[in-house]
Amino acid sequence: MRRIAVCGISNRALKMFMEPVVYQFSKQNQIVGLLDIDPRREAVCREKFPELTGIPFYSQYEQFAEMIKETGANTIIVTGRDDSHVDYIVRGLEHDLDVITEKPMVTTVKDAKRVVEAEEKSKGTVTVAFNYRYSPYHRKIKELVADGKLGRITSIDLNWYIDTYHGSSYFKRWNRMREFSGGLSIHKSTHHFDLVNWWIDQKPDQVFSFGALNYYGKDGELNPSPTDNRYCGTCSERHLCSYYSRLFGRGSGETEDDHLISDQKTEAYTNYRPDACIFDHEIDIEDTYAATVRYDQGALLSYSINFSLPYEGYRLAINGTKGRLETQEFHSPDRTPFPVPEQTIDFYPLFGSKEIIHVVKNDGGHGGGDPLIQEDIFLGSDPTRPYEILAGSEAGAYSIAVGEAVWKSSKSGKPIDIEQLLQQQYEEIKG
Template structure:
């Protein structure tokens, strides 16, 4: 178990604020229903102090200090990203929590490791295999370590699947099928933010798919060695089939675009889309994002600068002989996945997700076990409160208090090496699409190193 520690957060993002800053401060009232994460009434203030924030947005941090600190808490000092050394001298942190945009992670992580400071990094750990190699080299040379918050390992469903595989329910795993869908609200949101540029996110096969690639590797206790993928941009960007046009075939702009756009009209009142070009974009708890998304610059789903894919189909071969058939799209009528784990002695199958009205997909409450010889059975999956189906509270306990016995037994805490493997596999997906050939994730890491 860890003692009382001093924390600095690098990046006061929605995720950083809701999932780490507020529970560390003991702030009450979470935001699980807003973006799928939050801390509810969790209070980890007895286990650590927030002693600094590294963020380029001075106004956002000032607003946080003015309106979101618990009564009597002193203002948390802000440091610009280029003042990392000054931050270390003034705050003497034990841990930095990295929740900034993906492409910035590597510099924060390496800077902390070089100074012997432990790191908690949001997933993906970094945005490229080259950056992952830098982190691995820095950790090897440091007395400090990196923990990567691959929270999907922590859901009750996923822990149950891990236990079933370990208990031999399917024998030796041979093949996994994971068919993932991101709905029109959630999927479109990536193309209205920094994620839509590969230089910032690595593409969605890194930013999003590393969730799923890490999850399967963890279930299999294995690492992908070859990746072949197909995919492209089918829903967003200037060539979108949904881009509204006038009678002469010219694309609409501004208010006319919003009035005719099916994505915008489907989400009226949800807050998923910015209202207009002149409005400040607001995040959780009303904090602004003027530095990152200044008013007057209208991001939209059909912009020329979008350069990432929105559809992936990939086949991954693992070192021990298993394979994964993985698909994901970012403009679906529903959100969730269908999973089948096949093995030499049986099969596990489950479906989870929600329909457009918010109701669960049929069958979401069970995992079905089908032995190769014998009758099938079902294992109930209970509904658990808390962000990401109850995963985030368990992860926060591991971060701020220390790993539980179950966490140690199942290997829930992801290491830098595991974080790097997921990033390299995600990069291999988009590189395979671009180069039309199989890619070895380990080769991406070795070449970078």
């Protein structure tokens, strides 16, 4: 029986991890302890899961060792704010526990190295929940590449689009501060860098990038006025703001955020508001990136991401010595102001006719990926799958390294060597 302590009772903890444990996988898994510094999260958790009544709750990080001893936990799930991940992961490994963490694993390369080093000394293991890997389209792409259909991979084009609704949400909350999130090249883009690393089974070698803050922050062109400390719910200028007006009429006094529990809204957290102004001066992250990544076996990635666009999704092309693969996905079609086609994977052989590949889909969040990764996490990896899909600390570390290199290159105007970046942080830890 896996005895689980949850560190950080976030919305993702509740929906992504605790709900399947309570209702689907309780024969093999049991939640035995809860830890969060916000007492309101205990109430929210118990309201959602009466089945957990009586499970001990710990409200201080310093109670971690006490929680493990009293509950007999052999596994922890780490789902607090991004910058809190590293301490819980390392503490868990020091207690020889298995660790399951949401992405991003951590927020800096230095912390990624701390995790890798701690795991090497531990009897425990780290699993990073990269649920994007489990989308049926992404699994099919992995199969096509692994089977050699494209030949040797030479280049990848990946352009990711985040719409004005989703994109602006990152600038209303803690994500907008680099010290908490690592910036969006880590908080968000590690999903994408991990996908590419996994698809082509190559290690990133060098990164060069540009980045900018184009839409949000104090200089945003759509800022109604240069005023700080505004909140959407109480702002007198909100109906002059295009980001607010696209969702709410003049008679609306409420705000919504799809990253919170909809029936709890701001009361779900103590002294927390998810509607801070997206034009505040304190915003210190970028909303636009264009990057090139070279891989150790010769592949080249051309990547871009933009956090304020009319629709959401991505375009992907993978080129190889035998042909080219293309696909396009539109996320959140209810927010897309035009009809969207069904996603297919199109293969163009180097010599021959186009092949359209239709993919069998399944229900669930993140394009059907969530139910499958939950099965692998809580029941063990599917033995019939012909490739590895659950990510460990090394995959987590390389995704973080690319994300940090993208940011550092955009600031310095110089290419960043990935192994050198990892080694520098290793020496800092050792020193």
